[in-house]
Amino acid sequence: MSRDQAIEHATHHFESGAFLENLNRRVRFRTESQESDRAATLLSYLTDEIAPEAEGLGFSTRIAENPAEGSGPFLLANRHEDDRLPTVLIYGHGDVVRGYDSQWRAPLTPWAVTVEGERWYGRGTADNKGQHSINLAALASVLAARGGKLGFNAKLLIEMGEETGSPGLDAICHQHKQELAADVLIASDGPRLAARRPTVFLGSRGSVNFKLSLNLRDGAHHSGNWGGLLRNPATVLANVLASLVDARGVIAVDGLRPPPIPDAVRRALADITVGGGPGDPAVDDNWGEPGLTPPERVFGWNSFEVLAFKAGNPENPVNAIPSSAFAHCQLRFVVGTDWENLEQHLRAHLDAHGFSLVDISVERGAPATRLNPDDPWVKWAIASLEQTTGKKTAVLPNLGGTLPNEVFADTLGLPTIWVPHSYPACSQHAPNEHLLGPVVREGLQIMAGLFWDLGENAPHASVTATPPEIAA
Known part of the structure; x- marks a missing residue:
């Protein structure tokens, strides 16, 4: 049993084609939550696809109806090993934006994964089926390497309405606050800072x-x-x-x-560079608040x-x-x-x-949310990512965009660690959405290492964790 074995298992899952096969099957579900006639498909994605995988990982699962009428259901799952172990809540969403089928470049289709070089095309590959599939696969790798144990308790929350503003998510978390209680949220959504740079973000504007x-x-x-x-x-x-x-x-x-940018946020942003990737627009140096660097203008202001x-x-x-x-x-x-x-x-x-x-x-x-970059959970996550990749991790105090992070930070009161597996030019929400194969491979390795470390040296949350900041 070793960390290296967990990472090797995750790498083999990628190289064997098994991960791509699973993702292709999930992309075929037309889970367009903006379409009123997709209710059956939204439910089927949970009952026929994600719940069976979670149950195979040792989770007990159930479907919760959405308290917001007409909105997609939730999957709640729990795997409990020992009261003395840390507990992680893992979040993802299985719904996607409209396919816009006719706007995709031939021979691409939104409802199957097409591989062209490093790019894996398909609706939901980046947002968010590919990302939560990476995290579920990484759990399987840790179980394989640790002899059927994770070394921590895990809870899973998958929603089917994020692309319509997450209706009912806050209400479901209020209703099931004890059931979803954890020491930390670890989730994946949004893009990395750049394709080749592993990234952690701690909240959202x-x-x-x-x-x-x-x-x-x-x-x-x-x-x-x-x-x-x-x-x-x-x-x-x-x-x-x-x-x-x-x-x-x-x-x-x-x-x-x-208010003024906190010193911890300035330090975290000191080595961040915005833009410069394929398809990125040139940053206007003379735009925005004077006296701030470009990263401070988008992530701190x-x-x-x-x-x-x-x-x-x-x-x-x-x-x-x-x-x-x-x-x-x-x-x-x-x-x-x-x-x-x-x-x-x-x-x-x-x-x-x-x-x-x-x-x-x-x-x-x-609301805006932001976990303090000096929080022990942040330092733990950075150390894990850097041990796995040998690369310096980009730490964003908050994403420039907006996620429903206030539900986890405020309603559930959790430190929030987001590890994205996409990149800025992924065409998220647009025709020709895609993941990058090398980022998928590295993402599987990162999450296998992170989940392994959660069972080895997680911070003692009740003593060391600092409360997340919420915009009043």
């Missing part, structure tokens, strides 16, 4: 979407007859946006800005984005002053941001600048 709208009158009026006499809502709204964020992307509303702006008829403009204008906006934010009072902050700012006619509609939001 929050996001809140809102709409600014200005409706001044009924109908448009001829710009020759009325130009200079009628207020143009597009001009007003453009000035509204310019008052919120300046010409280089700096947020101008104090209530939408974060807030960003204000205008997602869409409309007035009149952009496709076929006419010589008329429009009657209304609107802009869809988004704030991505880190822990410590007063995001829940966003509407009040905006209202006070707009009124103070003479824009009281502009309406604000907050549409949806999700």
